[in-house]
Amino acid sequence: MSNGWSWYVIALVAVNIVGCVWLLWWTARRRPGDPKPTDTSHVWDDDITEYNKPLPKWWINLFYLTIIFSIGYIAWFGGLGGYKGYGKWSSTQEHDREKSVQDAKLDEAFASYKGKPIDEIARDPAAVSIGHSIFANTCSGCHGSSAKGAIGYPNLTDDVWHWSGTPDAILQTVMDGREGVMPPWGTVLTGMGGENAVDYVASYVQSLSDPKGLQNNFMAAQGKPMYEGLCVACHGADGKGNPTMGAPDLTDDYWLYGDSKAQIAATIRNGRHGVMPAHRELLGETRSRLVAAYVWSLSNGPSKVAAN
Structure with a gap:
């Protein structure tokens, strides 16, 4: 906390403490000319009278003791901005101490x-x-x-x-x-094969888990050379992936981000960033x-x- 904010907090605390002391003193004392406790003129049903009776002295003194206690508490535990107090207590230290006890257990x-x-x-x-x-x-x-x-x-x-x-x-x-990163290839593929390139590669990737799907599949056939020129570095020529870098196997039936063509195309176009x-x-x-x-x-x- 900066010195400016510390002084701001100190001023607020001081004003509140002084204000409480003044309020107790002002309301507890009786001044010349004040009406008697029975002179409120508030009477109901002829015999029920409202009194204005001050708090007992012991109660007022208890409030003063509470204020004195609060000053001592702040002096020991801190609470004035960056001031840590004579006891050097902090919630961080308390947490670390409790955590070390529980960790030992x-x-x-x-x-x-x-x-x-x-x-x-x-x-x-x-x-x-x-x-x-x-x-x-x-x-x-x-x-x-x-x-x-x-x-x-x-x-x-x-x-x-x-x-x-x-x-x-x-x-x-x-x-x-782990941190798995699939780069976005949309712009690169568009430059390689036109605006339909991403869909072509998505069709080919989808066909890897179903070899028969490659037969008579024009889009997959168009995507294969682009896959072989760009994607083999991580997923391999056979699409089996590379566990050392988190590149998934594209030949099984498991798809982390969805197996529809649209979801696969979105992965290729925009990339993915998974963090464990x-x-x-x-x-x-x-x-x-x-x-x-x-x-x-x-x-x-x-x-x-x-x-x-």
Whole structure:
């Protein structure tokens, strides 16, 4: 906080404290000429009279003590702009202290899973259950409570993995995140093959998952040479993709952003930018292992897990 804002806050606090003291003093004292408490002239039903009786002294003094306490509180804990107070207390320090205590409890609770391989953890039903709970609290916002994902968010229950589905690769994804970038090729393709070039390439890409669809398909045939000149660098000549860079396999029936021709064309024309946030700092290594074990177990059923 800048010095200007600090002085602004200090002035507001000072005005409020002085104002409260003045208000108590002004309303508590009696002045010459003031009417008696019984002289309000407010009478109902002949015998019900409104009085103007000041607060008891002990009550007024309690208000003064409250003001004195507030001054001491501000002096110790801060509250005057950038002034931190004699106690040097801050909400950040309080949060970090509480977090360190809770993290220590979690580390103790999960100590038996520390450093264990993902596939070994996945054989422990209790560990998988814990991983499921962590997933529900941390990952379900994007991938859904059932982990089946949505448009733009991968389905974690099948055997399709853009960044490889090995245990170590899944752990790396959870801990360090991923960033998949599909560049926009609309302008480039238009320069290569005219205004219909994007649709031609989309037709060819769509045909990769259905080889018969390439037969007698004029648009796919027109798109093939442009694909081979531009897209093979990431997706390969056969369209199988490249897990080391997150380039998806175009020959299967899984489409992260939709499988219609219009959706595929939109991906080619405008590009995509998918980000999986890193959770190393949020979860730590051991809890990340538990989540990774749960995710890995989703596509490796009990029989596969037991075999592994």
